[in-house]
Amino acid sequence: MKKLEELTRPNIWALKPYSSARDEYSGKEASVFLDANENPYNAPNNRYPDPLQWELKRKIAPVKHVLPEQIFLGNGSDEAIDLMYRAFCRPGRDNVVAIEPTYGMYKVCADVNDVEYRNVRLDANFQFKADGMLAAADGNTKLMFLCSPNNPTGNNLDRKEILSLLERFEGLVIVDEAYSDFSDEPSFLTELERHPNLVVLQTFSKAWGCAAIRLGMAFASPDLIGILNKIKYPYNINRLTQQEAIRMTEQHYQVKQWVRSLLEERARLMKEFGKLDCCRHVYPTDANFFLAEVDDAKKIYDYLVDRGIIVRNRTNVTLCHNCLRVTVGTRPENDALLEALEKYPS
Ligand code: PMP
Secondary structure (H helix, E strand, O other), X not given: OOOHHHHOOHHHHHOOOOOOHHHHOOOOOOOOOOOOOOOOOOOOOOOOOOOOOHHHHHHHHHHHOOXXXXXXXXXXXXXXXXXXXXXXXXXXXXEEEEEEOOOOHHHHHHHHOOOEEEEEEOOOOOOOOHHHHHHHOOOOEEEEEEEOXXXXXXXXXXXXXXXXXXXXXXXXXXXXXXXXXXXXXXXXXXXXXXXXXXXXXXXXXXXXXXXXXOOEEEEOOHHHHHHHHHHOOOOOOOHHHHHHHHHHHOOHHHHHHHHHHHHHHHHHHHHHHHHOOOEEEEOOOOOOEEEEEEOOHHHHXXXXXXXXXXXXXXXXXXXXXXXXXXXXXXXXXXXXXHHXXXXXXX
């Protein structure tokens, strides 16, 4: 890996970050706070939250087997994706390489930040090769985006190829594990010590059932996390979100239970979906959704919308012609989908 200083935008490396009142004083003993121009009434929402969310990070760390200093928390993992561009990619000069198809925000953030986005098409099994990614890179490639399990295809990417990329690429490799709680494969968090160029993204939005509180996690070396902390908005995670996430970490057995029942439902739903007349193929998945090729994705999508059932039409996505992406819901929700499609006049 290149030195972090070489990968970081020079203005960011040199940046002296904003120092908030809560950064300058963070001791516990004081009881009179006249430093942050807050209103003394309406506790507890009158006070700014901890800018670095230490209490929450100390709860997440043992669940994920990392140090609190290896965790960045963002307003969804989308914030971490955007900050990776802002920290490492010089607008108009640097580029990133990503698999295609994949999660759309990698490209949107590239466009917002005026960074060239190079994509490398997956093969017919929705797999990638490290060689292909490296062939698309040059001396200005700062980041590579991988998503495993991938969205919208649902499958895990080949672990050996990810490890090969981590060994051979001199920039940063981002492995987005938004859906990894639904997969049997171990997380790449266990590779953080061996690979200082690895950034793992996870989120509270999927298995943790907390999409509304907007909390995403990036895991990496403490030095790299320090760069993201330096450029984030001072109070990017509000107090209500921090409190709710702390509550969730104290009942992560509940998350395990949700995952177990969603995996059972996934197996049942995929089996039944495969029997439908309109279904041509159900792709294997490691996530809480699956991709299915149908005879006419647009028509079926519209038919379902008319019945108040919304799936995602992915027909315009590379390699996904006539594909619908179906999220696994509760048993009654899945039954509603199946019943509607059994009545679909194909
Ligand atoms: N990564 C992937 C692969 C996703 O599919 C999504 C959301 N659909 C995200 C990240 C963003 O998640 P968050 O809610 O944490 O911003």
